[in-house]
Amino acid sequence: MSAVMVADERAAARAPAVGPAARRSRVIVLIPARNEELGIVAAMESVEAQTRKPDRRIVISDNSTDGTVERARSRPGWEVWETVGNRGRKGGALNQAWAILEPTLSDADFVLTMDADTILDPHFIENARLKYLQEESNGLLLGGVCANFSGLPLNTALGALQMMEYARATKINRSRRGTAPVLAGAATMLSVQALRSVYRERGHLYEPVLTEDYELSLVLRAHGYVTLAPSACRARTDLMPTMSALWAQRLRWYRGAFEALRAHGFEPGIRSxxxxxxxxxxxxxxxxxxxxxxxxxxxxxxxxxxxxxxxxxxxxxxxxxxxxxxxxxxxxxxxxxxxxxxxxxxxxxxxxxxxxxxxxxxxxxxxx
Structure with missing residues (x-):
């Protein structure tokens, strides 16, 4: 673990290694955070308020220099891990956490990744697990369940326009019967079985690209997994307060999408x-x-x-x-x-x- 991550070793040791045959699914929540002392507690509280409690709750502090670690450790029932030598930002932090967690997980388990500025609906985990069970009974290979997003309060015209944009995206997802092209990293519950199919192929989950969540979604779909954003799975996230911040955010999203598609070409499942x-x-x-x-x-x-x-x-x-x-x-x-x-x-x-x-x-x- 020396080159991977500084973790709560006692907590990691308590997690038993389970085989693929175990069918009782567990949910592990991962919140990568870098200098998020202002919003991290609200995100953690939204996890604590879930109607289906997660089995493990982990904050991954990535080179934080503010009070993120202290605030996260102040919440009982949470583990706080710190990355070591990570230059891959969010995706790199999740890669380090996965390297520790993977041997302890069953294929029936789930990993819920969420941003430190995301507020989950109290029924998110419950509804996401229910969706997995429904689709599994229908024979569908489901890779991940993403939230439909709305914005946290921002009382400006720009905030209203972003709220309307998110509302239309939710309508589009409904018209697709919940099918989503991207499992947004802001809040997604992923199947361990699906993640392992990627991990075994390339030795890591996330590529160091601008939109690591979209690139992972492409790979999962190329492997035959379906990605969904059911209407019952909801979350709220920060809106961009200025036009310059919105320009930077969307430039990263759009450019990352173009570059990810260019890298994968016309692989099955992503041509649309x-x-x-x-x-x-x-x-x-x-x-x-x-x-x-x-x-x-x-x-x-x-x-x-x-x-x-x-x-x-x-x-x-x-x-x-x-x-x-x-x-x-x-x-x-x-x-x-x-x-x-x-x-x-x-x-x-x-x-x-x-x-x-x-x-x-x-x-x-x-x-x-």
Whole structure:
């Protein structure tokens, strides 16, 4: 363990090694955290409040220099591990923890990874386990169950737009019958059996890439596992407070997705992701081309005449957007119906998307 992690050795020793034949599934919670003293206790409390209590609860402090370790150790029933020589950030911390845990786990067990700024719904573990049992009885090979996310309170226009974006993502997951392309690292319960299929192939779980959770999701799907985000599994997470922070977050997400897909190519199980990203790029380009065409028409002709049918199309689009955010309340429905602020928000995200595509195509793969 010298080159892996400093852990609570007594707690690790208490965990018995169990064989694959054992069918009583256990749930081990892992919270990687780096300088998260402000939010770590709230995340831990959401785990403690679960209706189905986890069997082990572990905070993995990754090179923290604030009070993260002290605050985590103040909560009874938790183990606190500290990484050693980790340069892979979150994925590297989870790799070190997995190297310690893997010999003690059964294929029937689950590992729940969550960010230190995530608040789980009290029924998350209970509902995720139930989903595994249901799909197992149906003969489905289920690799992971991810949360549907909403945002923690941020009383700004930018916060409202992000809340609406998350609400629409939840609607899309429902329309896919819960199928999710990515098992978001913010809160996902993973099958140990599925994780072992990856670990045995490449000797570690997470690659040191920008979006380690998406890359792992691709590998699991290439191995034949299904990834889900059931509507009953919910969590809340921090929203980006500024446009610059949102730009940095989405640049990492989008660029990481492009680079992960480029690395895996046309492997079975992930080709639909390539098609979806290609469609997203085309949709983003078409919106900009439409605006350029409007501007060119106004300049060259001097005026524009809108067909009533076009106004009807806008009205139907507005109605659809209102329905998608109806669960958030009437204020969000009004904002969605006006479509003005969301148009600027969409243009912003599309600019990030194209910037990410450019960087992924013209520069070496970005690592942590």
């Amino acid at each position: 992701d390539i098609a979806w990203l290609a469609f997203s790029l085309w949709a983003a380009a078409s919106r900009w081309l439409f605006l350029i065409a409007l501007a060119a028409t106004a300049i060259t002709v001097g005026h524009m005449t809108f067909s009533p049918w076009l106004l009807l199309l806008f009205a139907l689009a507005s109605l659809l957007r209102v329905i998608q955010v109806s669960e958030l309340g009437w204020k969000y429905m009004v904002l969605a119906g006006l479509m003005v602020e969301e148009l600027y928000y969409a243009l912003f995200l599309e600019a990030v998307l194209w910037r990410s595509f450019y960087l992924a195509c013209t520069q070496r793969s970005a690592h942590w």
